[in-house]
Amino acid sequence: MRPSLHGGDPSVLRRLNSAATLRALRDGGECTLTELAGRVGLSRPTTEGVLAGLIDRGLAAESAPRPGAGLGRPARRYRFRADAGYALGIDIDAHRVSVAVADLTGDVVGGHRAGLDVQGPPGERIAAVRDAVTACLAAVDVDRRSLLAVAAGTPGVVAPDGTVTSCTAVPGWEGVRLGRELARSFSCPVLVENDANLAAVAERWRGAARDTDDVVCVHAGLHTGMGAIIGGRLHRGRWGAAGEVGMLPELGLRYTTAALLTGTDACPKAAEAALAAFASGVGDAPGAALRGAGVDHVDHADRVLEAAGWDAAEAKAVVERLAARMARGVAAMALALDPEMIVVGGPLVRAGDLLVTELRRRIAPLCLSPVRIEASELADEAVGLGAVRLALDRIDEDLFRLDRRPAADA
Amino acid sequence: MRPSLHGGDPSVLRRLNSAATLRALRDGGECTLTELAGRVGLSRPTTEGVLAGLIDRGLAAESAPRPGAGLGRPARRYRFRADAGYALGIDIDAHRVSVAVADLTGDVVGGHRAGLDVQGPPGERIAAVRDAVTACLAAVDVDRRSLLAVAAGTPGVVAPDGTVTSCTAVPGWEGVRLGRELARSFSCPVLVENDANLAAVAERWRGAARDTDDVVCVHAGLHTGMGAIIGGRLHRGRWGAAGEVGMLPELGLRYTTAALLTGTDACPKAAEAALAAFASGVGDAPGAALRGAGVDHVDHADRVLEAAGWDAAEAKAVVERLAARMARGVAAMALALDPEMIVVGGPLVRAGDLLVTELRRRIAPLCLSPVRIEASELADEAVGLGAVRLALDRIDEDLFRLDRRPAADA
Numbered sequence: 001m002r003p004s005l006h007g008g009d010p011s012v013l014r015r016l017n018s019a020a021t022l023r024a025l026r027d028g029g030e031c032t033l034t035e036l037a038g039r040v041g042l043s044r045p046t047t048e049g050v051l052a053g054l055i056d057r058g059l060a061a062e063s064a065p066r067p068g069a070g071l072g073r074p075a076r077r078y079r080f081r082a083d084a085g086y087a088l089g090i091d092i093d094a095h096r097v098s099v100a101v102a103d104l105t106g107d108v109v110g111g112h113r114a115g116l117d118v119q120g121p122p123g124e125r126i127a128a129v130r131d132a133v134t135a136c137l138a139a140v141d142v143d144r145r146s147l148l149a150v151a152a153g154t155p156g157v158v159a160p161d162g163t164v165t166s167c168t169a170v171p172g173w174e175g176v177r178l179g180r181e182l183a184r185s186f187s188c189p190v191l192v193e194n195d196a197n198l199a200a201v202a203e204r205w206r207g208a209a210r211d212t213d214d215v216v217c218v219h220a221g222l223h224t225g226m227g228a229i230i231g232g233r234l235h236r237g238r239w240g241a242a243g244e245v246g247m248l249p250e251l252g253l254r255y256t257t258a259a260l261l262t263g264t265d266a267c268p269k270a271a272e273a274a275l276a277a278f279a280s281g282v283g284d285a286p287g288a289a290l291r292g293a294g295v296d297h298v299d300h301a302d303r304v305l306e307a308a309g310w311d312a313a314e315a316k317a318v319v320e321r322l323a324a325r326m327a328r329g330v331a332a333m334a335l336a337l338d339p340e341m342i343v344v345g346g347p348l349v350r351a352g353d354l355l356v357t358e359l360r361r362r363i364a365p366l367c368l369s370p371v372r373i374e375a376s377e378l379a380d381e382a383v384g385l386g387a388v389r390l391a392l393d394r395i396d397e398d399l400f401r402l403d404r405r406p407a408a409d410a
Numbered sequence: 411m412r413p414s415l416h417g418g419d420p421s422v423l424r425r426l427n428s429a430a431t432l433r434a435l436r437d438g439g440e441c442t443l444t445e446l447a448g449r450v451g452l453s454r455p456t457t458e459g460v461l462a463g464l465i466d467r468g469l470a471a472e473s474a475p476r477p478g479a480g481l482g483r484p485a486r487r488y489r490f491r492a493d494a495g496y497a498l499g500i501d502i503d504a505h506r507v508s509v510a511v512a513d514l515t516g517d518v519v520g521g522h523r524a525g526l527d528v529q530g531p532p533g534e535r536i537a538a539v540r541d542a543v544t545a546c547l548a549a550v551d552v553d554r555r556s557l558l559a560v561a562a563g564t565p566g567v568v569a570p571d572g573t574v575t576s577c578t579a580v581p582g583w584e585g586v587r588l589g590r591e592l593a594r595s596f597s598c599p600v601l602v603e604n605d606a607n608l609a610a611v612a613e614r615w616r617g618a619a620r621d622t623d624d625v626v627c628v629h630a631g632l633h634t635g636m637g638a639i640i641g642g643r644l645h646r647g648r649w650g651a652a653g654e655v656g657m658l659p660e661l662g663l664r665y666t667t668a669a670l671l672t673g674t675d676a677c678p679k680a681a682e683a684a685l686a687a688f689a690s691g692v693g694d695a696p697g698a699a700l701r702g703a704g705v706d707h708v709d710h711a712d713r714v715l716e717a718a719g720w721d722a723a724e725a726k727a728v729v730e731r732l733a734a735r736m737a738r739g740v741a742a743m744a745l746a747l748d749p750e751m752i753v754v755g756g757p758l759v760r761a762g763d764l765l766v767t768e769l770r771r772r773i774a775p776l777c778l779s780p781v782r783i784e785a786s787e788l789a790d791e792a793v794g795l796g797a798v799r800l801a802l803d804r805i806d807e808d809l810f811r812l813d814r815r816p817a818a819d820a
Binding site (some may be wrong): 013041166215228230231233235236237238239240241242243244245246247248328331332333335336337338339340366367368369370371 | 743
């Protein structure tokens with residue numbers, strides 16, 4: 001993947017200069033030509049030429065003039081055109097789809113949520129995803145053709161070609177060629193990734209792992225998944241299945257939430273429904289249990305159970321049992337990778353949550369290293385945000401590639 | 411770590427040119443100036459200037475003239491000076507130390523082995539390591555001052571500063587500041603690394619994982635360790651403890667060999683001693699059991715047990731039990747990382763070994779992905795070879811760095 005940089009080739013310098021200037025303008029903000037030249041370390045005439053190329057490509061523009069404080073005409077100012085294209089992120093969870101649109105600086109300009117029928121056939125679920133995307137684009141007034149990349153997250157193992165090769169959270173979802181199906185709706189590249197992996201990407205981008213190169217992220221919902229950032233990059237694994245250490249029966253993570261709620265007589269069906277509604281974040285049929293309890297929004301697993309009619313002590317005990325089971329799988333991942341930090345997130349988790357406190361208490365003694373365990377602050381937006389970041393990375397690959405001239409720069 | 415490449419700085423090109431020329435000369439072999447210019451893609455005069463700089467630094471030399479086939483004076487030929495410096499690799503195992511010296515192309519020019527007293531105090535063991543190094547350098551006639559980097563492997567978790575922070579295989583070894591102790595004997599950089607990690611580096615360099623970027627290596631000896639190459643690079647973890655998934659009681663790898671041999675009445679002490687001698691590779695006190703059985707060299711775990719007086723069926727049963735226990739820990743690592751390949755190596759393993767066959771049979775059903783499981787071909791040389799590679803990488807960092815002018819190039 002490293003660009004081939006043959007010495008003595010002047011086009012190498014030209015491409016370096018263009019990429020460096022674009023990055024300086026995007027990351028450093030609006031500035032004059034002189035300031036831009038200073039940022040990049042190029043001469044003023046060279047910067048002027050490079051900037052003209054970027055304006056031609058629609059990536060830079062002259063800003064509207066500002067009233068000058070001094071005499072004479074104020075210096076022209078230039079800016080990165082954040083609206084030169086958009087990235088779309090989709091979180092396709094068991095019970096819900098969330099769509100987010102971001103401009104090229106990563107600012108999320110709008111989003112949309114809708115319920116999904118977990119029991120529905122794949123075609124129906126995918127149609128609902130398409131509808132959510134259409135509704136989202138209409139709401140933010142972004143033309144579908146200005147999307148430069150799309151990324152979607154889903155529970156399950158996702159093969160490099162975008163096929164869901166393994167999935168226990170959604171019946172019938174296994175074998176769905178999600179990448180190919182979604183690609184029919186877009187003219188830009190479409191990526192598909194495991195939801196816990198995207199949550200990890202989001203934590204590294206705008207969450208608790210911002211300053212961390214090696215982090216394991218636990219995504220706790222109705223199913224539990226794990227994703228790992230290694231050396232600052234998402235580690236997918238050869239077949240996209242990294243992080244599935246919970247597949248080992250001794251470390252079973254996959255069924256923990258469901259098992260806790262259905263595997264014992266002490267767990268009424270209503271609690272399962274409440275937890276499902278809670279995890280989905282939308283008020284559809286299962287949400288009735290919560291609404292029946294007079295609760296609109298609950299963000300702690302133990303409070304969900306209380307809301308569903310459990311007494312506080314029993315709800316606490318269930319969450320403690322959940323933490324006890326999760327702890328071994330998370331510790332296995334931490335022992336395998338020795339990360340700097342573990343971030344616990346997902347719909348079941350908020351900062352200060354009993355679940356995180358319990359996990360912290362139980363994981364630490366199983367680990368060799370003094371790993372930090374932090375609660376996510378991204379709540380149920382992590383997967384969608386990670387999808388946006390993945391799409392932006394794909395766009396950046398084209399914008400900043402050095403190994404050949406971008407198509408738009410011919 | 412990425413060099414800062416400001417566009418418009420001519421020294422960037424000069425350094426790129428020098429590094430590319432050095433690499434072309436080292437990796438491509440002896441050639442004429444014209445051939446070298448062609449390899450690097452530089453003009454002949456530029457190549458000539460760069461080459462003169464490399465000759466000044468002692469890294470290149472003109473080859474002795476060869477009798478020309480045609481008329482006139484044959485073109486001058488140039489070569490990389492493989493003997494411009496050396497890398498030293500040390501494998502400090504529980505019962506043995508192995509030292510290897512390699513030139514700058516990675517050719518191992520000599521080695522030395524000696525026994526170590528696993529019960530000896532750390533100071534005594536380190537003194538024995540120093541003696542082995544001195545004997546090795548004398549045998550290959552390499553001056554200590556021409557060593558450009560040294561790397562050593564040891565059982566246990568090794569902190570980034572070279573301290574052994576955790577070790578069950580060698581009593582008293584925990585807490586030893588191995589990096590600092592060894593550094594006293596050398597004037598070049600000294601690195602210390604976990605032995606299984608170095609075995610992984612060796613498998614990626616010259617073993618079964620040569621063409622693989624994501625691989626888990628199992629190092630099976632009296633203790634079992636695991637190392638991982640991720641994206642072509644060794645993954646150490648934040649505190650150097652990656653791969654220690656066997657710390658989880660459910661997946662206990664650390665005590666498997668010893669437990670199998672001592673935890674049951676069916677395992678005579680002689681078998682443990684034989685396995686220890688076998689793992690150490692040197693004929694010291696414990697080796698008597700093997701020699702008593704008339705065996706000089708045994709390379710399959712089951713045959714070791716046979717040699718120690720077990721009947722074949724019982725020996726086979728013990729190895730199968732060992733494989734059954736190891737399988738869960740190895741599978742946990744494979745599920746965590748989803749590697750392309752698992753290489754099983756270490757003193758207890760040879761190609762075609764019953765242990766590998768059993769592991770293959772037991773790990774596959776535990777994994778989600780069709781991971782390849784291969785036996786190492788490096789036998790008990792993997793750790794030393796990995797140490798050589800680590801030292802060479804350290805040397806390459808200096809030789810090919812772009813972010814500042816190398817000291818010798820001032």
